[in-house]
Amino acid sequence: MTQSLLTEAQRQKLDASSDELFYAQPRFVQHLDGAFRSRLTQLYRERLKPGSAVLDLMGSWVSHLPEELSFGEVIGHGLNGQELAANPRLSRHFVQNLNVNQQLPLEDRCLDAVLIVAGWQYLQQPEAVAAELKRVLRGGGQLIVAFSNRMFAQKAPQVWLDGSDRDHLDYVAKVLAHGGWLIEAVIAEDTKPEGPLGWLGGKGDPFFAVVAQRP
Ligand SMILES: C[S@@+](CC[C@H](N)C(=O)[O-])C[C@H]1O[C@@H](n2cnc3c(N)ncnc32)[C@H](O)[C@@H]1O
Numbered sequence: 001m002t003q004s005l006l007t008e009a010q011r012q013k014l015d016a017s018s019d020e021l022f023y024a025q026p027r028f029v030q031h032l033d034g035a036f037r038s039r040l041t042q043l044y045r046e047r048l049k050p051g052s053a054v055l056d057l058m059g060s061w062v063s064h065l066p067e068e069l070s071f072g073e074v075i076g077h078g079l080n081g082q083e084l085a086a087n088p089r090l091s092r093h094f095v096q097n098l099n100v101n102q103q104l105p106l107e108d109r110c111l112d113a114v115l116i117v118a119g120w121q122y123l124q125q126p127e128a129v130a131a132e133l134k135r136v137l138r139g140g141g142q143l144i145v146a147f148s149n150r151m152f153a154q155k156a157p158q159v160w161l162d163g164s165d166r167d168h169l170d171y172v173a174k175v176l177a178h179g180g181w182l183i184e185a186v187i188a189e190d191t192k193p194e195g196p197l198g199w200l201g202g203k204g205d206p207f208f209a210v211v212a213q214r215p
Contacts, residue, residue, distance in 0.1 A: 023079035035191035035204025052112035058119025
């Protein structure tokens with residue numbers, strides 16, 4: 001039985017229409033800038049092991065994985081089948097609304113890592129999703145939740161809208177710790193664009209991540 005941390009009011013979104021409708025049209029865009037994506041790929045390079053089985057949860061047509069790393073399997077998940085079908089890193093994928101059904105069509109302990117990029121902010125039942133991710137990960141498996149300071153505000157639950165960047169990190173870590181995960185790292189960093197913008201002191205999308213381990 002999953003314990004609730006959020007109130008019903010904190011789970012509500014401004015746009016209560018179905019998420020499938022919102023994601024019905026594919027968006028072949030980058031949701032995060034190059035500086036953020038480089039930092040994320042570097043984190044994956046440091047944390048993910050070659051040959052492992054990975055789930056890219058709440059994914060799209062890009063997975064941000066290091067090109068030189070090959071995996072046993074990369075399973076994709078999201079709400080738009082066309083985006084997922086166009087993602088060259090995925091071995092297979094499935095489409096499922098996690099705000100309606102949190103049970104994943106995956107065996108117990110079949111994965112080594114789960115990645116969520118710019119996705120947690122749309123979860124209305126994060127406790128149940130976290131419990132399910134614990135089920136499908138092997139002992140010692142990693143969950144990497146990364147995000148920046150942007151969102152589709154109408155689709156983010158109130159708990160996310162109410163919080164600052166720091167609150168978002170605390171919130172993700174709190175849900176995971178409460179669900180029995182070991183928090184390995186909480187990362188909050190500025191990023192720097194490549195080239196002239198970076199040399200002139202310009203900033204990229206800020207990088208936030210929580211890395212947790214399944215005990
Ligand atoms: C901002 S995009 C990020 C996509 C991808 N992770 C990336 O880095 O480009 C948010 C993603 O969350 C997924 N998503 C949003 N709401 C969802 C829901 N209720 N159930 C499952 N996936 C959802 C969508 O598939 C969408 O692609």
